[in-house]
Amino acid sequence: MRKTDSDTKPPMHAKRLGRELAMTFLFSCELKKVLPGFAEFELFIDSVRDEFSLTDTRDNRRAQEYAVKLYEAVTCNKERIDGIISRCCRNWDMERLSTVDCNIMRVAVAEMAEFPEVPVIVSIDEAVEIARDYSGSEAGNFVN
Numbered sequence: 001m002r003k004t005d006s007d008t009k010p011p012m013h014a015k016r017l018g019r020e021l022a023m024t025f026l027f028s029c030e031l032k033k034v035l036p037g038f039a040e041f042e043l044f045i046d047s048v049r050d051e052f053s054l055t056d057t058r059d060n061r062r063a064q065e066y067a068v069k070l071y072e073a074v075t076c077n078k079e080r081i082d083g084i085i086s087r088c089c090r091n092w093d094m095e096r097l098s099t100v101d102c103n104i105m106r107v108a109v110a111e112m113a114e115f116p117e118v119p120v121i122v123s124i125d126e127a128v129e130i131a132r133d134y135s136g137s138e139a140g141n142f143v144n
Helices: 014-032 038-052 058-076 078-088 099-114 120-135 137-143
Strands: none
Touching: 014 038, 014 058, 014 099, 014 120, 038 058, 058 078, 058 099, 078 099, 099 120, 099 137, 120 137
């Protein structure tokens, strides 16, 4: 979802864009201290469309649908997901994690737990790549 030179990179896969949309939506809700909901997601998507020229294509609609499924999975299972992340973060408290990294991991754990059709390794690899894109290579290593 970051602004890039479209001539140098192939188009983003719908699920990858969905993961990024879900993560950035959850991040924005956490910063604004609002509960994620469909009305808020529609406002978020409208702002993303404007800022990033997100056109109304089939892949973008699929990405938005996947993002809704992911943020709903995170929202409905947040306590359980945060418990899993806490257990896996050796020598780290959840409070010490950046909001971005925390939401990247929430989306990945939700995908692993709630979407059995997605191989676990894909969820992990995508989370690592998204963390590198949004937080830097050290965050990618930490998320891994």
